[in-house]
Amino acid sequence: MKLEALEVLKKRRAIRAYKPEQITDKELDAVLEAGTFAPTGAGTQGVQIVAVQSPENVAAVEALNAKVLNNPAAHPYYGAPTILLVFETEACVTHELDGAAVCTNLLNAAYAAGLGSCWIHRCKQMFELPEGKALLKKWGLSDKLVGVASIALGYAACDLPQPKPRKADYIVKV
Ligand SMILES: Cc1cc2nc3c(=O)[nH]c(=O)nc-3n(C[C@H](O)[C@H](O)[C@H](O)COP(=O)(O)O)c2cc1C
Structure with a gap:
């Protein structure tokens, strides 16, 4: 399926239910590569993206996020396999x-x-915790990395949600 860029930007929505089936390496790599072409200040590319896919690591990250939420029973990644x-x-x-x-x-x-x-x-709080730093160490990464955000990724197990109407004063032309 190929979508026009503007259509993609308008139609993408947050998905909060996932199929357990893992995405393909080709799909993962296409998403990751697009991430690396984002603009960065002065072109420094001072960002690192970590793709977590092993069930053990996914569970560890989910538990870490739930800990920051102060709700160990939570599933903050909605069952996403990546x-x-x-x-x-x-x-x-x-x-x-x-x-x-x-x-x-x-x-x-x-x-x-x-x-x-x-x-x-x-993500910032997760990797400030000793458990987060231990995960970074386990993965062979610097424990100086500062978390910015995390992303649940997988095949949607729900319909695409409808967007809220855009607020009237979102855009001002002067
Ligand atoms: C900085 C930021 C933090 C977010 N954190 C969460 C989160 O922890 N859990 C969640 O389910 N959605 C989270 N979201 C998704 C937003 O709730 C979602 O993008 C917003 O409701 C608009 O919906 P849309 O993405 O479908 O347009 C976050 C979005 C942003 C930009």
Whole structure:
């Protein structure tokens, strides 16, 4: 399925129910590559994207996010089989703004590739916790990485939600 860029930007929605089936490597790589082409301040590319797919690591990340939520029974990634973690690195002069730009590319690319996705908060707090730092170490990554956002990714197990009407004063032309 190929969608026009403007149609993708308008139609993408946050998906909060996922099929357990894992996405293909081709789909994952297409989404990740699109993330790497997001704008970054001064072109520093000071962002690192970590794709989490093993059930053990997905469960660990979900438990970490639920811990920050102070609700260990929560499923903050809605059963998505893949979680993308977006970090700012020390090289990043424009901090979380670059990571946010990467996230929007990832979300829109996911929709263009026929996948569901949802931006999930609390990534910064997750990787400030000792358990988060231990995961980074386990994955062979610097524990200096600062979490910007995470993304639930997978095949949607629900219809595409309808967007809220856009607020009247969203745009001002002067
Ligand atoms: C900074 C940020 C944090 C978000 N955190 C969460 C979250 O923790 N859980 C969640 O279900 N959705 C989260 N979302 C998704 C928003 O709720 C969603 O984008 C918004 O309701 C608009 O819906 P749409 O994406 O379908 O247009 C977050 C979005 C942003 C931009």
